[in-house]
Amino acid sequence: MRIGLAGVGRIGAFHARTLVGLDFVDELVVTDTNVEAARALAEEFGIEVAADSEALLASGVDGFVIATATPGHAPLLWQGIAAGVPTFCEKPVAATLEETIALTGLVAATGVPVHVGFQRRFDAGYQRARRAVESGELGFIHTIRANTHDQSPPHASYIPTSGGIFRDCNVHDFDILRFVTGQEVTSVYATGANKGADFFSGAGDVDTGAALLTLDDGTMVLVSSTRYNGAGHDVRMEVFGEKGTIAVGLDHSLAMGSAEEGVDFPRGPRKWSFMERFLPAYQAELTAFADVARGKRPSPCTVRDALEAFRVAEACELSRVERRPVALSEIKGV
Structure with missing residues (x-):
């Protein structure tokens, strides 16, 4: 070709x-x-x-x-x-x-x-999580945690055209959430903060974000993102069900240390960028x-799929700015 x-x-x-x-x-x-x-x-x-x-x-x-x-x-x-x-x-x-x-x-x-x-739709871990949900292996799903934590910020020139942390980083979480669960988001409540470089606030953005999403079957989803995760690149999803729990990204490359004595998990090596983390998926x-x-x-992964993930990101940004819950019905679609 x-x-x-x-x-x-x-x-x-x-x-x-x-x-x-x-x-x-x-x-x-x-x-x-x-x-x-x-x-x-x-x-x-x-x-x-x-x-x-x-x-x-x-x-x-x-x-x-x-x-x-x-x-x-x-x-x-x-x-x-x-x-x-x-x-x-x-x-x-x-x-x-x-x-x-x-x-x-x-x-x-x-x-x-x-x-x-x-x-992420092509990552083996997320595909395994999808099968676990579809098959009923976990029973009913009640809670999901999803995070996108970058090891270090992009160049300052990138931020003004990035669309903001929810559209740029967490939009991946919003898409893979739909992929894994087969459900749609009905409402969001989002917030964010800046403790890092001034260029984030200068562009009207935040360097750390968090959101609580509700799916149409009542599942609660906790989403987080940051541009400052010095321990390494950390992208995970934890799916909590009635009969079991499964985690994506929970291996020895996990960018986290244990506070428990005698625990040698994770042993490394860690991943330092999304390109390294998702090379097989790419x-x-x-x-x-x-x-x-x-x-x-x-x-x-169609343009319609991209639109639905973008609508969730749009709702999160509106929620962050206006400091209120936002229903997805407020965000225009097709």
């Missing part, structure tokens, strides 16, 4: 390294507004460079991968759909709710396959995208 990749920044370069190592990729062509960065990556891997996204899409690609900064996602997704090319887009598909709704309608009207990059999701592009399977 000939795959086109737009964006060679941190996640784009990571995807490029993944793609060139996958058997189904015969040719990879990249483009970026930073021409020198695109050329350097192309030279490193012996791949092609396109002058811009229009030239890339016109070069006969079988699939289009969007990994630019968030403001570029929606315009490039429109281009990919208009060209009729199966497209993979990193989350979020757009920076605003209105744009996301518009893209949901466009995909439905055109039928062009679009796969959104929520890689490989699996891009392999799945190849099947989507070849018509072998429907999208495993």
Whole structure:
């Protein structure tokens, strides 16, 4: 297959390294507004460079991968759909709710396959948790805890366009929550705080967030996020049921120490970034995208899925700002 990749920044370069190592990729062509960065990556891997996204899409690609900064996602997704090319887009598909709704309608009207990059759906632990819930192994589920704790903050320039901690970090938790439980969020109450760098509050954001979500079957979900988890990158989900409990991310890489005497868990080594934590999942999701592009399977994570996760994030941000519970019915959908 000939795959086109737009964006060679941190996640784009990571995807490029993944793609060139996958058997189904015969040719990879990249483009970026930073021409020198695109050329350097192309030279490193012996791949092609396109002058811009229009030239890339016109070069006969079988699939289009969007990994630019968030403001570029929606315009490039429109281009990919208009060209009729199966497209993979990193989350979020757009920076605003209105744009996301518009893209949901466009995909439905055109039928062009679009796969959104929520890689946790391809992580073995989360898939095991989903099976445990679906099979009834845990009995009824009453409580879930989910967290996304980054080891260190991104560059200050990233925050003003990130959408805020709930849209940028916890949106992954909101998507995987729907995936694991098969339920929808009905209400949220969220808060946040800043104890770190001034650039978070300067952008109207927080460096630490927390939310209480209620699912449509009455399950309580406790969600947390932070940009400052010096012990390492910590992404987990704990599912508490009537008959048992299961945890995702509870292994020897856990970024936490025990206060109990004589306990040697976890022994390490720890993970220090989301790319390290989810490398197998990233490989699996891009392999799945190849099947989507070849018509072998429907999208495993649609724009509609992305919209529903975005609506939860939007509700959390509204709750944080207005300091009140927010029903999901207050957030526009389709």
